Amino acid sequence: MSQAQTFTPEPLLVTESAVAKVKGLIDEEGNSDLKLRVYVTGGGCSGFQYGFAFDEACAEDDARIEKEGITVVVDAMSYPYLVGARLDYQEGLQGSRFTVENPNAASTCGCGSSFSI
Numbered sequence: 001m002s003q004a005q006t007f008t009p010e011p012l013l014v015t016e017s018a019v020a021k022v023k024g025l026i027d028e029e030g031n032s033d034l035k036l037r038v039y040v041t042g043g044g045c046s047g048f049q050y051g052f053a054f055d056e057a058c059a060e061d062d063a064r065i066e067k068e069g070i071t072v073v074v075d076a077m078s079y080p081y082l083v084g085a086r087l088d089y090q091e092g093l094q095g096s097r098f099t100v101e102n103p104n105a106a107s108t109c110g111c112g113s114s115f116s117i
Contacts, residue, residue, distance in 0.1 A: 011063045011074050012038060013086045018098060021089040022070045025054070035064075035071040038087060038100070040078040048081065050100050 026034045037055045040048050058064065061076040074082055085102040 011079055011084075012065050012072060012082050013084075014065060014067050014070075014072055015086065015088040018087045018089040019068050019070055021098070022072070023068075026070070029054070031056070035073050037073050037075070038078070038082065038098075039075055040081045050098075052098050 022036050026032065033056045034054045035056070035058060037051075037053045039051045039053075041051055043049050055073065058071075058073055059075065063074045063076075063079050065072040065074070072087065081104060082100070082102065084104065085100050088099050088101065090097060090099050
């Protein structure tokens with residue numbers, strides 16, 4: 001009798017563009033211990049907003065996504081909001097920024113940095 005396979009979705013899909021930008025920023029800082037922290041906080045015009053910060057520390061309950069030599073961390077409170085989301089880095093007329101495409105968001109605002117569930 002075979003056992004059922006369990007599937008744990010990757011908490012955050014990280015694009016090649018985001019990986020390249022994170023690598024570049026870490027190289028600029030000259031600190032290979034830096035990790036990109038992606039988090040969700042209350043606020044913004046739609047109820048929640050995304051935040052990005054570089055961090056050397058990693059909490060015990062942080063989810064770690066490792067891709068091509070970089071590490072992205074998501075705290076336990078933000079994790080449920082980001083499962084299945086896509087982290088990208090875009091350069092355009094509105095400037096350069098990290099973006100999150102989140103299938104869990106019921107609505108987003110025009111600036112793209114806040115959402116509601």
